[in-house]
Each structure stands twice: as structure tokens, then as C-alpha cells.
Amino acid sequence: xxxxxxxxxxxxxxxxxxxxxxxxxxxxxxxxxxxxxxxxxxxxxxxxxxxxxxxxxxxxxxxxxxxxxxxxxxxxxxxxxxxxxxxxxxxxxxxxxxxxxxxxxxxxxxxxxxxxxxxxxxxxxxxxxxxxxxxxxxxxxxxxxxxxxxxxxxxxxxxxxxxxxxxxxxxxxxxxxxxxxxxxxxxxxxxxxxxxxxxxxxxxxxxxxxxxxxxxxxxxxxxxxxxxxxxxxxxxxxxxxxxxxxxxxxxxxxxxxxxxxxxxxxxxxxxxxxxxxxxxxxxxxxxxxxxxxxxxxxxxxxxxxxxxxxxxxxxxxxxxxxxxxxxxxxxxxxxxxxxxxxxxxxxxxxxxxxxxxxxxxxxxxxxxxxxxxxx
Amino acid sequence: xxxxxxxxxxxxxxxxxxxxxxxxxxxxxxxxxxxxxxxxxxxxxxxxxxxxxxxxxxxxxxxxxxxxxxxxxxxxxxxxxxxxxxxx
Numbered sequence: 211x212x213x214x215x216x217x218x219x220x221x222x223x224x225x226x227x228x229x230x231x232x233x234x235x236x237x238x239x240x241x242x243x244x245x246x247x248x249x250x251x252x253x254x255x256x257x258x259x260x261x262x263x264x265x266x267x268x269x270x271x272x273x274x275x276x277x278x279x280x281x282x283x284x285x286x287x288x289x290x291x292x293x294x295x296x297x298x299x300x301x302x303x304x305x306x307x308x309x310x311x312x313x314x315x316x317x318x319x320x321x322x323x324x325x326x327x328x329x330x331x332x333x334x335x336x337x338x339x340x341x342x343x344x345x346x347x348x349x350x351x352x353x354x355x356x357x358x359x360x361x362x363x364x365x366x367x368x369x370x371x372x373x374x375x376x377x378x379x380x381x382x383x384x385x386x387x388x389x390x391x392x393x394x395x396x397x398x399x400x401x402x403x404x405x406x407x408x409x410x411x412x413x414x415x416x417x418x419x420x421x422x423x424x425x426x427x428x429x430x431x432x433x434x435x436x437x438x439x440x441x442x443x444x445x446x447x448x449x450x451x452x453x454x455x456x457x458x459x460x461x462x463x464x465x466x467x468x469x470x471x472x473x474x475x476x477x478x479x480x481x482x483x484x485x486x487x488x489x490x491x492x493x494x495x496x497x498x499x500x501x502x503x504x505x506x507x508x509x510x511x512x513x514x515x516x517x518x519x520x521x522x523x524x525x526x527x528x529x530x531x532x533x534x535x536x537x538x539x540x541x542x543x544x545x546x547x548x549x550x551x552x553x554x555x556x557x558x559x560x561x562x563x564x565x566x567x568x569x570x571x572x573x574x575x576x577x578x579x580x581x582x583x584x585x
Numbered sequence: 586x587x588x589x590x591x592x593x594x595x596x597x598x599x600x601x602x603x604x605x606x607x608x609x610x611x612x613x614x615x616x617x618x619x620x621x622x623x624x625x626x627x628x629x630x631x632x633x634x635x636x637x638x639x640x641x642x643x644x645x646x647x648x649x650x651x652x653x654x655x656x657x658x659x660x661x662x663x664x665x666x667x668x669x670x671x672x673x
């Protein structure tokens with residue numbers, strides 16, 4: 211009998227805490243959202259399952275979790291904690307992104323810059339609440355709506371917040387169709403939502419090849435801290451657009467990004483062990499993250515309205531909301547809301563311009579914060 | 586954690602935010618300017634080195650425009666009709 215009692219004491223059932231149960235329930239919610247609602251299933255499903263994996267308790271000394279130095283999960287998590295996975299994901303994103311709409315209407319890039327205001331206002335909010343500058347920067351970057359960028363910067367500045375920041379960033383990316391529409395309706399009139407934009411011009415192949423090289427040189431020279439992210443993004447795009455490395459581009463945008471996404475999602479989820487995750491700090495990070503997202507959306511929309519004061523060919527301000535990265539979900543939201551007003555108004559191609567510019571903008575913002583706060 | 590505006594001041598929060606926003610904006614504005622001028626520059630380059638058509642599909646197969654496809658089908662139909670007429 212003593213044997214069975216001793217064995218029972220080593221089981222997860224005995225060691226389970228209410229916190230573990232709560233995290234497992236959250237993991238199940240993530241999985242449900244991915245399967246039933248199709249909210250970012252490629253991310254939410256691995257993260258949700260990872261949360262369950264990370265919250266199965268075990269006897270101390272068994273070294274099973276991501277924070278145990280010799281565990282398998284720890285070795286996989288190394289790619290997250292050392293910021294290795296995010297640049298690899300950026301390589302894949304670069305290899306699958308078509309910058310044509312952005313190149314055909316370059317002024318839309320500025321919307322991607324304006325939306326980054328969410329990062330910096332949230333940074334101030336986090337400082338106000340008592341976070342250190344490094345922690346505040348990691349929280350602010352959630353407003354960039356770019357999971358890999360948030361993980362990259364947090365792994366460099368505030369590794370202890372990695373789980374909370376990553377989960378907040380990916381949760382809000384998945385909730386783009388829920389968070390953005392109220393802000394978009396609040397800040398635009400029906401007349402503005404009905405604006406039709408000129409179709410983009412055809413972009414030559416030489417422009418497409420020229421762009422990743424020059425954009426990388428400019429961004430890396432101004433903010434060397436963004437080198438790993440923008441370098442991989444533009445390198446991936448050059449692989450795609452050069453037409454001479456099709457095999458490499460194909461691998462980067464399919465097998466490689468898929469493998470990295472699986473490893474990153476699972477281990478980020480597994481890093482949310484109740485004992486380290488369920489804290490007051492995490493709740494504040496979630497609140498600030500949501501604020502950051504809403505402010506970033508508002509920033510893009512308001513700047514589009516500001517630009518319209520000077521432009522002959524007006525911009526539909528809805529596409530300003532796509533400046534928050536979250537490719538391509540935020541562009542899709544702009545398209546959906548535009549089509550609710552006018553079913554024949556196709557905003558998606560226009561919204562992709564600030565959307566991809568937002569990716570570059572948030573990488574530059576992360577690079578700046580890293581350069582500024584690195585010790 | 587103490588909630589205070591003094592935390593923002595002590596950490597140079599306002600400066601970091603303003604400088605950060607300015608750097609993001611100026612970097613993207615510079616990229617915008619360069620992209621805007623690229624077609625003009627490439628027009629000059631194209632005069633010296635005309636751009637070769639290098640359209641290529643995902644499988645390494647050359648992409649063909651719809652016009653080319655229609656032209657090819659028309660040519661085949663025309664050829665078939667001519668052959669049929671000759672046989673008749």
C-alpha cells in the first residue's frame with residue numbers, strides 16, 4: 211500500500227495546483243479558439259497545447275520543463291530564450307511577402323510608421339506602472355503586433371517576462387478581428403469608410419529586387435539593432451524576388467518557417483508554468499498589451515486621416531489600422547469592414563502596404579529600444 | 586510597484602518615446618523616398634541595360650500571360666481549321 215501511496219505522490223494528479231488547472235483551462239480555450247473560430251490556428255494550437263504540457267506538474271529533480279537546465283524542452287526553448295527563432299521566422303515571412311503594393315504606393319509606408327506609436331505610448335504607460343525601462347520596452351513592443359519581434363526584444367531585455375509577453379502578443383494577434391473593429395468604427399465616418407482607392411500600378415521586377423537590398427541597408431545603418439530581424443526579412447524577400455534561388459525561397463517559406471513555428475509555439479506555451487506565469491505582473495502585461503494594440507490601431511487610422519488633408523487621391527483610413535503588422539489579419543479586417551459599407555470596394559491589396567511596412571517599422575522600433583537599453 | 590509619473594521622468598520615458606518614434610518615422614520616410622525615386626532611376630538604367638523578361642512560376646516553370654495562352658490557342662485553332670479546309 212505504501213508503494214502505491216508513494217507512487218500517487220509522484221503523479222500529476224497529486225501535485226496539481228489550482229494555478230496549473232487554470233493554465234490548462236486557458237490552454238484548452240486557445241486550442242478551441244484555433245479549431246472552432248480559426249483564430250491564428252498555426253500559433254494558438256501549438257501554444258495552447260504547450261500550455262497544457264507546461265502545466266503538468268512533476269516531481270522536483272526530474273528536469274522536464276523548459277526552465278530545467280537539462281530537459282529536452284529546455285534545449286528547444288533555447289531558440290526562444292536566445293532569440294534564434296524570431297529571425298528564422300522573419301526569413302520565412304520575407305520569402306512569402308509580396309511588397310508590390312507597397313512599392314506601387316510608397317506613401318502608405320508612413321501608415322506603418324504611425325501605428326508604431328502604440329509601442330512608445332505603452333512603454334510610457336508601463337514605466338508609469340513601475341516597470342523598469344527594459345521591462346517597459348518589452349511590454350510596449352506587444353503593440354507592434356508582431357510575435358517574433360516581441361519575443362526577440364524580450365529575450366534580449368527582459369527574459370523573465372518572455373512567457374507573458376509572448377502569450378500576450380500572440381493572443382492579441384489572434385484577436386485582431388475582435389480588438390480592431392470597434393476602434394476603426396469609432397475613428398472613421400461612413401463617408402471615409404466608403405473611399406475607393408486607385409488600383410496599384412504594376413511594379414517591375416528590378417524594383418522588387420532593388421527594394422530588399424536598399425531597405426535593409428537603410429534600416430540597418432540607422433538602427434543596427436534591427437539587423438537580425440530586418441536582415442533576415444529582406445534576405446528572404448531577395449531569395450523570392452531574384453528568381454534564381456527559388457528552391458531556397460520555397461524552403462524558407464514552407465518547411466523551415468513551419469518547423470520553427472511548431473518549436474516556438476510549443477515551447478512558448480510550455481513556458482507558462484502557473485508558478486512563474488500567474489502573477490500580478492502578467493495581468494498588467496495583458497492589460498497594457500491590449501491598450502498598446504488599440505493605440506497602435508488608432509495611430510494608423512488617425513495618420514491616414516491626417517494624410518488625407520494633403521492628398522488629392524484620398525486614402526481609405528481603414529487601411530491605417532493595418533499598420534500594426536499582424537500580417538495579414540489586420541489587412542483582412544480592413545477589407546472586411548470596407549466591404550460591409552461597399553461590397554465592391556476591395557481594400558485588401560492597399561491594406562497590405564501598411565501591413566508589411568508595419569513589420570519593418572516594429573523591427574526598427576525593437577532595434578532602437580535594444581540599442582538604447584542594452585547594458 | 587509604485588504608480589507615479591516620476592517613474593517615467595526618471596527613466597527618460599518621454600525622451601525614449603519621442604526619439605524612438607522619430608527614428609522609426611525617419612527610417613521609413615527615407616525608405617519611402619528612395620522607393621518613390623526608384624522607378625525614375627530604373628528608367629535610366631533600363632535605357633542602358635534593358636530589363637529581360639524573367640517571369641518564372643513556383644515550380645521553375647516559366648509563367649505565361651493569358652494573352653499568350655489565348656494567342657497560342659487561336660493559332661492552333663486557326664491551323665487546325667486551315668488543315669481541315671485543305672483536307673476538304
